[in-house]
Amino acid sequence: MKQKLGIYIHIPFCMSKCYYCNFASYVKKENRIEEYIDCVCMEILQNAEILSEYDIATIYFGGGTPSFIDSKYIQKIMDTLRLFQKEDDVIETTIEVNPNSVTLEKLQDYKACGINRISMGVQSTHNDVLKKIGRIHQIEDVYQALELCKKLNFSNISIDLIYPLPGLTLSTWKETLEEVTSMIKKYPIKHISIYNLEVHEDTMLYHLLEQKEFSKEFSLVDEEEEYQMKENLFEKLEKNGFFQYEISNFSMKGYESKHNLTYWNQNYYLGFGAGAASFFAGTRYKNTENLEGYIQSIRSGFPAITEKEELDLLDLMKEYMILKLRLKQGFDTNEFLNRFGKDVFSLFQNELEDLEQKELIKILPLKDSHKQICLTKRGMEVANYVWEKLI
């Protein structure tokens, strides 16, 4: 049987730039879409040798805003990937959509070309908060988009939320959770990603928070309230049948993101498009984020890779632990042994003992003398500290 491979496609076009965004995304570049998509298809074909040696298990269209561009472009990429697929290979194909750029026609086209999972950027249920972070949709658009997905029988929808956000208080967050609960009951939402807001220096939000005249309006809750928000969130989602399977991700049983599990299980994936990352044969690659640079390289028949890191065995083992520990279930020490031919305790005994003593990880006995290592609740809260210890 062939080994499995995940495919990530980056669509870097957006209608406008959200105030917190530091992703590789471009506005007012509609005139470059056609050529960009041609290049993505060319890049896929340039990797034909690898693609024909593996089974494509998952495909993920991320961005940017994949739903912003005409669905014929998504179909074109899917047609190109189909050259390397067998009928039932792909188990999950996801597309990220913005609530105000998704239409019935686009969803019909997505369905027709094999997309079976919709990931919707909801971010907040409060229109005033959405406005403060520069999102161009409103909560009414979310409901409209969910109705369309339901009408077309998409049975696996994921939504993204962000917290804390400017204008979001503990009490409005509770309203958000109530609203999300009623959405879960009404629509086939099976997965929720909850991101902690990161304020990057090169974003509009950073500057707004820095400027005195806006500081009150754009201020964020304090640490204590943020912690309370997280507690409320966990309680609410668990009550509604969602379990946390990764630090930032919750799902109903069986609806974990198969594509993202590729990343956390340190399996191979190829990324196509400007800024897309890949992990293959122990090496991490990243394409240039520069749109014109990407188009030029691919057009000239060269890879658009600008970053390449070959990981040695020790790097791979450390990275494996960090990625796996993001998952609630952590990892089985026997799997580690089978994968690397090394016993995790003989290599990282001091680090693991120290983390266990600090009650940041749990080491649980399994049968046949192997063990399960996973983060504790406290470990999940201070995961960056755990990663530092392991590195």
Ligand code: SF4
């Ligand atoms: S839609 Fe996403 S990628 Fe586009 S600007 Fe907003 S946050 Fe960035």
